[in-house]
Amino acid sequence: MIEYVLSSLGFMIALMLQYGIFSRWTLLSGSADIVLLFIIALCLNSDAKRLWILILIFGAIVGAISALPFYVPLLFYFAVFLSAQQIRKRIMQTPLLSMYLLTFISTLAWHGINIALLFVKRVPFDLSTALFEILLPSVLLNILLSLLIHSIVQEGSRMISPRGAEA
Amino acid sequence: MRNLLSPKNIRNLIIVTIVIGLIVIALSGYLTPVFSFLFSPTISTQSWLSQRYIAFREFFTSPRDMATLRAQNQALEQEVAQLQSEIVALQENLSQASILYTLLDFARTHPEHEYIAATVIGREISPYLQYVIIDKGSNHGIRYGMPVVTQEGLVGRIDAVIANASRVKLITDASMAVNVRLKAADVEAQIHGSITGEITLDLIPQDVEVQLGEVLLTSGLGGTYPPNIFVGQVLSMQSKQNTLFQTGSVQPVVDFHGLSAVLVISNFNVVDITPLEP
Numbered sequence: 001m002i003e004y005v006l007s008s009l010g011f012m013i014a015l016m017l018q019y020g021i022f023s024r025w026t027l028l029s030g031s032a033d034i035v036l037l038f039i040i041a042l043c044l045n046s047d048a049k050r051l052w053i054l055i056l057i058f059g060a061i062v063g064a065i066s067a068l069p070f071y072v073p074l075l076f077y078f079a080v081f082l083s084a085q086q087i088r089k090r091i092m093q094t095p096l097l098s099m100y101l102l103t104f105i106s107t108l109a110w111h112g113i114n115i116a117l118l119f120v121k122r123v124p125f126d127l128s129t130a131l132f133e134i135l136l137p138s139v140l141l142n143i144l145l146s147l148l149i150h151s152i153v154q155e156g157s158r159m160i161s162p163r164g165a166e167a
Numbered sequence: 168m169r170n171l172l173s174p175k176n177i178r179n180l181i182i183v184t185i186v187i188g189l190i191v192i193a194l195s196g197y198l199t200p201v202f203s204f205l206f207s208p209t210i211s212t213q214s215w216l217s218q219r220y221i222a223f224r225e226f227f228t229s230p231r232d233m234a235t236l237r238a239q240n241q242a243l244e245q246e247v248a249q250l251q252s253e254i255v256a257l258q259e260n261l262s263q264a265s266i267l268y269t270l271l272d273f274a275r276t277h278p279e280h281e282y283i284a285a286t287v288i289g290r291e292i293s294p295y296l297q298y299v300i301i302d303k304g305s306n307h308g309i310r311y312g313m314p315v316v317t318q319e320g321l322v323g324r325i326d327a328v329i330a331n332a333s334r335v336k337l338i339t340d341a342s343m344a345v346n347v348r349l350k351a352a353d354v355e356a357q358i359h360g361s362i363t364g365e366i367t368l369d370l371i372p373q374d375v376e377v378q379l380g381e382v383l384l385t386s387g388l389g390g391t392y393p394p395n396i397f398v399g400q401v402l403s404m405q406s407k408q409n410t411l412f413q414t415g416s417v418q419p420v421v422d423f424h425g426l427s428a429v430l431v432i433s434n435f436n437v438v439d440i441t442p443l444e445p
Contacts, residue, residue, distance in 0.1 A: 018292055019288070019289030019290060019292065019300060020288070020289055023289070023290035023291060023292060023294075024290050024424065026294070026424075028363075029294060029362070029363040029364065030294055031294045033292065035292065062292065065292075065300070065334075066291065066292050066293060066296075067291055067293070067296045067298045067326065067327075067334060067336070068292075068293055068296070111295075114293050114294075114295045114296075115295070117295075118295060118341065118362070121342060123341045123342045123362075124341070124359070125295075125341050125361065125362045126361075126362075129361075129362065129363055130295070130362055133363050134294050134295060134362065134363070138294060
């Protein structure tokens, strides 16, 4: 139970930091997404059985606040959760590599979805601008911050449930 | 006379003479080596004893002094920290007050509108969308579609409202189009946002000569914004022969990256022309 409470608390802190600081802290026009990084790190480090419910709630909260359609963050974060489960099964021994890999793929996918939504809404924009001024700087910032977020979440997860303690 | 030269008096006289002589010799400095030789062991012993005593006294008294000093130091540090935080709070209040004064000036110069002041508390999570979150919502009288300005000019309009917060769609958003008027040329045009937050000017006929630095004001067409709100200045113009209209880039008057406080125009009735659109 404590894991769910602390995960929710961590998510709220990440959300506030994202909206208050990181969305304004831009490289060209790209920005880091620490909410996404927190969710990836949580999915890779948490052993909670009903984490998927928490992820859906997190997605719903972001969907409610964001100007994006409500279901987009909801489904995307759940997809990140499923991807993290698959990656944990395959490269369990190197969590940092998993974090980097999932951060890279998820950021690309998240930006791909954003660009697709612009296409669907028929919003005129320049694709090369989107790639070079938003996507690539965002990927760089996310990769740089992923180590920090992963370390924080991993330490927090170890403090709550030390590895091997349940065995 | 016999009594004066008695052996006793002569002895006393000799003693007095010797003492006076020794004093005179001592005062003249001739006995210094002798004194040094005699007093040196005493001084050394006294010095050793004094040092041991001081060490002994410090051993018992210093901890109490250190504890007192530490407590005093801690109290002073706390006081300094408190004063520093008060200074920061006062500076913050001063900054906030100056912003509010400027907003108030704007409200005074545009008395035809009613305003609700709000603070910007967040920015949209998607870097492709240009939205901000403000700390006033429906409980404060804010409704969907209300125009949002600052003392500098047009910011955007209310896009979503909850009880105590609202989401503002900025004029720099890629899906945003605002009808404007070029003040000097007296020509209607339209501005568009972009995914990177830049603003472009469009729909200017080819025969119109636009000066760089030309002021853009809202035209009021479309019923979304009140007329004559400052939007920006023309930064550059591009004219191609095979196109119907000229385009240009606009320097907005509002610093959208440093947006901290805004005014929501609460008495402007937004006209919804969506049903009339083809």
